[in-house]
Amino acid sequence: MLNDWLEGGTAVAISVGVAVLAALAVETVMRLVARRQTWARQLMGYARRPFWALALVLGFWLGLRAALMGSDWLTVFSRLFTIAAIAAFAWLLVAFVQFVTDLALGRHRIDVPDNRLARRLRTQTLILRRVAIALIVVIGIGAALFTFDAVRAVGASLLASAGIASIVAGLAAQSVLGNMFAGIQLVFSDALRVDDVIVADGEWGRVGEITLSYVVLDLWDDRRLVLPCTYFTTTPYQNWTRHGSELLGSVEFDLDWRVSPQRMREHLEAVLADTPLYDGRTSVLQVTEATAGFVRVRILVTAKDAPTLYDLRCFVREAMVLWIQSVMPEAAPAQRVLVSDHAAASAPERGGVARPSEQAGEGGLFSGSAEAEERASQFAHGESREARDARAEDEGDDAPAAR
Template structure:
């Protein structure tokens, strides 16, 4: 009786041990063959690293499923045929779901391997990286989309293992009705952000490492997901914005077609400044610094009002951070030069002080009233010519004199 009871269980234990050992031997042999075949490929070790664990899990689950389904001694435990059928169903369903999960994990790791391999060929830590940033942004979004699709398919395949929900699982995977559900939910914020993220990437309006200005903040695009964009601001803060922000709100992209930029430095100086000498010194300043890219440097007087002369300096740099440093450097050097060599050009305010009695020297000029009423002559009043000009615009409007007004006034 004892041998009859323990014999099937001993065989079952041996089958499980053999399945585990066989699975590890099989994965070891496959790994050796793959390493041997890819030994001359630079990405061979990376492929093995990504695929090793999910592949081992998948093979081990299949081996245990076969061992348990074939050698589990249900008859030794007693029970009728209905209980045996129930246990067979549970084993098959559990093994199937576990195998689907392992296969899903394996596919996700293969997708990650493929995207990392693609990203390795496009570096963004080089000066001219516009193409690399575009490829990196698109690959990262495609990886997220692929992973989401794989997970949904895996979940649907797991549902198909349950007879009661096979109809539901089939509709999730193949029914055209799911299209109407997605279309109805697309107006919601979550899916709207997902579609906006895909639109941003493939329209190339925004890429990873782009320098942009959004919400009045300057920073680099650190990450683009299916729902939000992370900006690495210049002061080490992080600004997180939904993807729909960039499809509905204008923003500045300083690296859309290139990283080179033109910046301005403005100085308000006195009229006695020598712009010729200032222009010569500017050329010496930019020639002595590596911040200037050598393309453009211009000094111009753009304003001469309000008692000041406004001098604007335009200079170019290879990117936005370098341009900011170049502007600060030029501003500092030009201010120091004005103080050192041309102090008369420093901005000053002039105040003329006079007493109420007039000039004691007798040179004070008394202004006569140009009109009998003391009114200052203007464009449309104060003289006969001005009144004639005014009449051209008011001839259609009846003009009432003081005498006519008094006659019409009943009071």
């Protein structure tokens, strides 16, 4: 019995030693490559632990198979180490996926100007990484479960009834699947990207994260707005960085009629020349309306992105207000009230109130003349003036008889 244990321990030690030596050889080669290649250092950082775990599990497993050959414990240990090897191999695959995706993301930075292509690749890469990791985990769990004979029998019965099961699962997970397909559609149709500036649900913010089920918006006031992916496939939203980040904004003033647009235009040029917020593309000052006692002046300016444009609009608005207050105060908006004594002096003496003319020659369409009253009677009573006079004469003849 003691000899059997010694032989088994020796077999396990030899197998583990060979596995350790092989792992050390691979790591030594990778360290030599990492001295000249950055990607090798990154790969070691991701895959070193799962690689050593897989090597040790395989070493123990091979040693125990040699030591327990013909023993009743072989089946139990073989199943345990098979599950451990599957878990270690899945861990190694996940680390490799993370290494590849991070390597791709590092080559396409989004913190630089003109990053539309980089943002699209980043969004698609992150979604693919999540999908790949989810598939690896699901397949690993399934492979571990299929090492049991009972689970294999259940799997065969599930495959036999896959049609009914798929229908039931589709109906039960309709919203989940809808969000998942909407997320894939958003990413691969290039309709929405990470770091896009959008207006959704009445909120302005930047896309911080896109998953297969929801989208996270980083709002301008440090809040986070989480929306389902189906929102962006069924509801209109504004994308301010669809093809570029440059934007045009307006600043409007309601001013007095004594304002000088030409002088305002000259001052606007001086204001824009003194600020780095303006990108130099468009600068327009126009009078868009002149009604209701005011003159509406609209200024159009451009900036490289939405935050810069907001600051530029505030800067221009403040500069023009200060200029109007100091240089042209008469252009400030004002309400006028006209007080005059001519209306009261020209009123007729008949009660002090002017009345409409009652002469026949100055009649209106339905009053003031015989023809006008005839037209009015047709609309008001549905009978002509002659008919009313005849009816009045008949009533006058009947009145003495009644008395």
